[in-house]
Amino acid sequence: MALAWVGLGSNLDDPPARLREALEHIAALEGVFALRSSPFYRAPPWGPVAQPDFVNAVAEFDARLAPEPLLEALLSIERRMGRERRERWGPRRIDLDLLHMEGESRAGDRLELPHPRIAERAFVLCPWRDLAPTLELPGLGRIEALAKKVDCSNVQPLP
Template identity: 45%
Template sequence: MARAWLSLGANLGDAPANLAEAVRRIGEADGVAVVAQSGMITTKPWGKTDQPDFLNLALEINTALEPLPLLDALQAIEAVMGRERLEHWGPRVIDIDIVAYERLEMDTARLTLPHRYAHERDFVLDPLREIAPAVTEWLTSRRR
């Protein structure tokens, strides 16, 4: 099993319920087990700022899935929950990003690991620091 760290966010509908449902669905996905969950934090939008504030949290998971099948599973959860990709950095019912997968580095058309902007985003780093301080340090030190 590999270890991975996810960042979740929501700012449409009942954001706390959406995050809780996403965590539940992730934990029920084949080949995935939730190891740790941060608390929820409220954050300002990043990139496109004329939208409601987000609620964010981080998860640490164990997974039997390789990175791209894991991405497929997470995007399927987003789709079932009503995620529509209408606007880059726009509002969303749920957003699930793979922040890091072990210490793997990859850059494909579909997935960059570690996440390209994680080291710049407090809404990713603050919850992640709560459950995985060593991973947070690794992300920030390698992207300066």
């Protein structure tokens, strides 16, 4: 079993409800145990597309699944929840990203671990800091140190 972290995001159709629904689906996966989530955060959208703010969180759990089957399970949850991939960085009902798994690294076309561009993304690092501030990401550093290097002023916890 390995600790795994998944980033969650939504900016359509009641985003907090979509995140709660996705967390329920993840918790129901065979081979997933002890799921916990960061608080939900509101963050401006990433990229050039005009759209509503996102609600983001990071989930942590024990996984008996290898990274590739876990990624497939997450993509299946996205499909069941109505995710449509229309444009890069566009609005979405749900987005689930496998961020990191302890003891695992990948550099393939389909899966890269740790997830690329983590060090640039306040909407990932600010919630993740709530769960695992001292987690060391291979080649990147600790979550708390990475979060200090990004602008978290626009990434605010939901009341």
